[in-house]
Amino acid sequence: MSHxxxxxxxxxxxxxxxxxxxAELHTQVEQIVQRFNxxxxxxxxxxRRKLAYEIGKAREGTYVVETISGSGELVKEIxxxxxxxxxxxxxxxxxxxxxLRVADRLRSERKATQARRRTARGxxxxxxxxxxxxxxxxxxxxxxxxxxxxxx
Amino acid sequence: xxxxxxxxxxxxxxxxxxxxxGDRPRGGGFFxxxxxxxxxxxxxxxxxxxxxxLLTPFIPERGKIQPRRISGTCAKHQRALQxxxxxxxxxxLIPYVTE
Numbered sequence: 001m002s003h004x005x006x007x008x009x010x011x012x013x014x015x016x017x018x019x020x021x022x023a024e025l026h027t028q029v030e031q032i033v034q035r036f037n038x039x040x041x042x043x044x045x046x047x048r049r050k051l052a053y054e055i056g057k058a059r060e061g062t063y064v065v066e067t068i069s070g071s072g073e074l075v076k077e078i079x080x081x082x083x084x085x086x087x088x089x090x091x092x093x094x095x096x097x098x099x100l101r102v103a104d105r106l107r108s109e110r111k112a113t114q115a116r117r118r119t120a121r122g123x124x125x126x127x128x129x130x131x132x133x134x135x136x137x138x139x140x141x142x143x144x145x146x147x148x149x150x151x152x
Numbered sequence: 153x154x155x156x157x158x159x160x161x162x163x164x165x166x167x168x169x170x171x172x173x174g175d176r177p178r179g180g181g182f183f184x185x186x187x188x189x190x191x192x193x194x195x196x197x198x199x200x201x202x203x204x205x206l207l208t209p210f211i212p213e214r215g216k217i218q219p220r221r222i223s224g225t226c227a228k229h230q231r232a233l234q235x236x237x238x239x240x241x242x243x244x245l246i247p248y249v250t251e
Contacts, residue, residue: 065202106197
């Protein structure tokens with residue numbers, strides 16, 4: 001009935017939870033995914049990581065990233081379940097298929113143009129990562145006042 | 153550092169529009185910074201919110217998002233950057249504020 005979409009789920013497990021508890025959560029997610037006829041494409045465990053700010057009392061947490069394909073109802077259920085699970089201190093679900101598709105398209109388009117230009121010019125236009133001007137002093141001088149006779 | 157420029161820029165109001173278009177060469181030892189969008193230059197199509205290393209250059213000490221006028225990011229990528237940063241913040245990868 002509904003479309004298959006790809007989602008990315010990231011959840012942070014409380015530092016008090018043990019390794020098996022984290023694995024248990026993973027199987028729980030897996031079960032929900034199976035129940036809704038979705039697929040679990042990828043799982044990444046980042047391990048314990050320091051949080052940028054405290055969540056509740058936790059200063060660190062175990063990050064798990066899962067890539068899931070499935071329907072919206074599936075995600076709704078996962079979201080609900082994660083919300084009520086105490087050991088999960090934070091979670092985020094993002095739909096990624098559209099963004100990735102756009103990125104893919106851009107990449108292939110760029111490749112095509114690049115190839116075209118390369119053959120036209122006959123040189124390898126491998127662009128360098130452009131220099132980011134980062135020095136603040138430069139900016140300050142700009143703010144001090146620019147010459148009015150800029151256009152000439 | 154105000155001494156550097158003292159004699160010349162007196163009375164010249166700053167003009168942001170000129171700053172942007174002013175890439176034509178002029179003699180006189182004054183040059184415009186080239187402002188290139190990092191994401192355009194590096195050909196990053198999808199700004200991944202999980203990639204902290206990618207995002208940190210756009211977050212100064214205070215924890216705020218660096219404005220476009222400073223970072224030089226193009227509008228399209230600044231928008232994407234915004235969402236990426238807010239997501240990373242939710243996941244405590246990046247602080248909301250730093251004192």
